[in-house]
Amino acid sequence: MSSPTVNKIPAHVPPLDEVVKVLNDGLKKNFTNISVSVVDCPDLTQKPFTLAAPGLCGNARLADVGGPGFLLPLPQKDKKFTYRQIAESVGLPGAFMIGAGAGPCHIVGVNSELMKNVKMDGKGGVTKINSHIAKVNPKDGGCVLETIDKPEFSLMGNFLCSDGQPGKVIEVKASNRTGEENFMSSMRIYIFSQNCLFPMGSLLLLLYTNIYYLLQPDFSDKPLDSQEKVNNWLKFYEMDAILVCVGELVSHDPGYDLRVEHFHCFSDHGQGGHYHFDVTPKDVEYRGYFVLAESIYRIDQPVQTTQLGR
Numbered sequence: 001m002s003s004p005t006v007n008k009i010p011a012h013v014p015p016l017d018e019v020v021k022v023l024n025d026g027l028k029k030n031f032t033n034i035s036v037s038v039v040d041c042p043d044l045t046q047k048p049f050t051l052a053a054p055g056l057c058g059n060a061r062l063a064d065v066g067g068p069g070f071l072l073p074l075p076q077k078d079k080k081f082t083y084r085q086i087a088e089s090v091g092l093p094g095a096f097m098i099g100a101g102a103g104p105c106h107i108v109g110v111n112s113e114l115m116k117n118v119k120m121d122g123k124g125g126v127t128k129i130n131s132h133i134a135k136v137n138p139k140d141g142g143c144v145l146e147t148i149d150k151p152e153f154s155l156m157g158n159f160l161c162s163d164g165q166p167g168k169v170i171e172v173k174a175s176n177r178t179g180e181e182n183f184m185s186s187m188r189i190y191i192f193s194q195n196c197l198f199p200m201g202s203l204l205l206l207l208y209t210n211i212y213y214l215l216q217p218d219f220s221d222k223p224l225d226s227q228e229k230v231n232n233w234l235k236f237y238e239m240d241a242i243l244v245c246v247g248e249l250v251s252h253d254p255g256y257d258l259r260v261e262h263f264h265c266f267s268d269h270g271q272g273g274h275y276h277f278d279v280t281p282k283d284v285e286y287r288g289y290f291v292l293a294e295s296i297y298r299i300d301q302p303v304q305t306t307q308l309g310r
C-alpha cells in the first residue's frame with residue numbers, strides 16, 4: 001500500500017471554559033434541559049462505553065480520510081487504508097482512535113459501516129481493538145452488527161486520534177429537544193459562531209431515545225448520481241437506546257472537503273450504524289464527552305468530490 005497524501009490543517013484551541021459558556025448559552029435554544037461543564041473523563045474502558053483506552057485526552061487531533069468522493073457515483077473499491085497508516089499519518093504511532101468510517105469491503109465482502117475503536121501499540125500493531133461493523137442482512141434486510149479485529153477500512157473515515165489518556169473533557173448533557181437541529185448539528189452551529197476552525201472529537205451516549213440510523217447496503221452497480229438515487233439506495237432504521245456513538249464535529253470546512261459531522265453508533269443489543277436523527281425529541285437524552293483537537297489531518301483527499309450522501 002502506498003502512502004496516502006497528508007495535509008495538516010492547524011486549528012484554534014480556545015480555553016475549555018470559553019467553550020463551556022458558548023455551548024451552555026447556545027444549546028439552551030435547542031433543548032429544555034442543558035448542562036455543560038468540564039469534568040474528568042470517565043473510564044471509557046468500562047460499560048457501556050467499552051472503548052479501547054480509558055480517556056479521550058493527550059495530543060487530540062482529527063483524521064479526515066478519503067470521503068464520499070470515493071463512494072459516489074460508483075465505489076472505488078481499491079481505496080483501502082490500514083489503521084497503522086492513519087496513526088502514523090497523524091504522528092501518533094501509538095494512537096487511540098475512535099470514529100466513523102466504511103468497513104473494509106475487501107475483508108467483509110460487502111459494503112458496511114465501521115465504528116472504529118482501537119489502541120495502537122506504537123510498533124504497527126494493536127494493543128486493544130473493539131471495532132464494530134454494521135451491514136444489511138441480505139436475507140431479511142435487517143441490521144447485522146459484528147466486531148471486527150482486522151485493522152483496516154475502505155473509502156473514508158472520520159476519527160479522533162489521541163493518546164487515550166484520562167484528563168479533562170467537556171461533558172454535555174441535553175434532554176427534551178425543542179429546536180429543529182439534532183444534537184450534533186446544534187453543537188456545530190454554536191462552535192461555528194466562534195469564527196475559527198474548531199474541531200472536536202467525541203464520544204456520545206444516547207441514553208434514552210429512539211433514533212433513525214442508516215446503513216449503506218452493498219455497493220450499487222448503477223451510478224448513484226443524484227440525492228434521490230442515494231436516498232433510495234440507503235436503508236433507514238429505528239434504533240433503541242443505549243447507543244454508544246463515536247465520531248467528530250468540525251465548525252466548518254475551510255476548503256479541504258472536510259466532513260463536518262460524522263457519527264456511527266454501536267450497542268450491546270445488536271444495533272449499529274450511521275447516526276441520522278433522533279425520532280422522539282421530547283424523550284431524547286444525550287450525554288456527550290468532547291475533547292478539543294489541535295489540528296485536522298486531511299488524508300487522501302479525493303480529487304473529485306460530491307455533496308451527495310453526506
Ligand SMILES: [Zn+2]
Binds near residue numbers: 113274275
Ligand atoms: Zn457514516
